[in-house]
Amino acid sequence: MKLTNIVFCLTLLAGAATSCIREDLDDCLSTNTLLLSYKGDGTTEIFPDKICRVEMFVFDAENRCVNSSILPEEQVKDRTATLPPLAAGDYRIVCLGNTHHTKVDGIATGDFGRMLFAAGDYFDEKQVAGNDSLYYATTSYTVLPYSGDEEANQTKTIEFASSHYDLSVEVAGVPAPGTRAGSLPVLEICGVSPCTDFENRACGEATDYLLETEYEAGKALLTARTNIMRHKNHENVNIRLSAAPNGEPLAEVNLARFLADNPIIDCSKHEVLIPIRIEFKSGEITVSVPEWYIEQVKPEF
Template sequence: MMKYINPFIILLWVVLVAGCIKENRDDCGRCTLRFSYVGDGTTEIFQKKIEKVNLYVFDANHNCIVSRTLKQNELSTQSISLELSPGTYRAVCIGNAFEATVITDVNCGNYKDIHCTHPCCLSGDIIHSNDSLYQGSKEFAVPKNRELTETIPFSASHIDMYVEVKGYIETAARSTSPLKLEVNNLSTWVNFNNEVTDDELATYYPLSDVKKQSYVYRFNILKQTEHPCLKLYDSDNKEIFSMQLADFLEKHPEINIDKNETIIPILIEFKSIGVEVSIPDWAIEDVKPEF
């Protein structure tokens, strides 16, 4: 008897959890959600910047009713079609949530309490960088038995950091114990309103690319620059340099941190007269791109 009951129960469950059951299917609306990202201009650059989308759709009671992960091969049309019952909804999309991102509490009922964060914030392990995160959201109403197309505009949740250190000479230990960069007081949480929160601050330890004449650190941080402090340590773990990021940005107003595609390029040079901090020559034009 059980071998007949189990398939029936499974079939019944599939029918009940569907967004629009058969007898009410005529009421459903087909909703096409289109993804868009234009950076700081008007040209579509979604395909260049975003390789993966985590899509969440919430009903009027803030219940998450759709959760989908779209990989790069599923984003060629920059859209997804859903069948939803008539009502009001909010779609939230997270772009580029890879190994350096976890999404928490999607069913907590409050967008301010749903967060993206680095998994090492939860485990206590070392953080090197954030993913190049983007976020988009849109509220929309699905009419009865009609098609609907909505565009979800994305914006950046991260800042690209480039730190180059020149002129620092150490012993042979340099090749095995390179200069260490620490970035303290970094915010590690961004909520589903794309707001960076200061609930927990962390220290990042960016990985270096050791070249013949310099150390180069490329990493991402979330869009918060008020508190971070950059510190350099030698192979004996002795602090040899310290700088507040906010002080650097105050001296270089040409770096606009309010843009979507923001890069903060920092050149630290050890010279006989002391340490000089500036913007690398290659970045003077790049910090003010046209789009």
């Protein structure tokens, strides 16, 4: 008899702890999940190949942030994100992918319209070398009242889109004055938008990125690879090669003009690589798309 009473008491305590009693469903919450998806520019699921970290933000019907979290690795690998416990109502979910060195500004305000993401160095007022390979997704989500059956539980697919351009720059035949140890030329991309808002629109005051470069002495080849936000105004963006930081420009490439001259590069796609080759030869400077890129995009050539 004593054992029976103990089991009965423990059962009552368990029910109280969950705050969900069958006779009163007001405190019960449904289970809601997201299926994470990214297909790039095709029809094949490539989320696992492109995205390995996801931050999730939940906004209520008043566009106030009510929850933010980094998804556990297991959920990212399984492409299934569990939403936090939410009362019945309408919500907006925003997910950011690959925020390894990215910070979100404006979380303290809780205001959807004031939240931005950018390189951590940008918010720390340090020199920026580039952005993460960022991705963005959003969806509306209506949480249903708990009804005691599985019909209130939902899974909704959330589709990711790219938030970055991939940029590759190579400089061949680096001028002799720049080959001395410690005096290599520097590469910058000037006039880029440093931030993206929670509508996936690049924004912020035009900023210059100082690119991290590698130099192959045997080939006299200087290379850099980075990511930038998906700005729309290419006219004010320039790739600049200088003898030294803030020094005299050796070469400058306007991005809008370069893209117009090379329509093989399609910036409307999700997966975009902008490859630029600057070559010094016989006292002349030529700017082109590298041969390896043309062969990759159009192998018949």
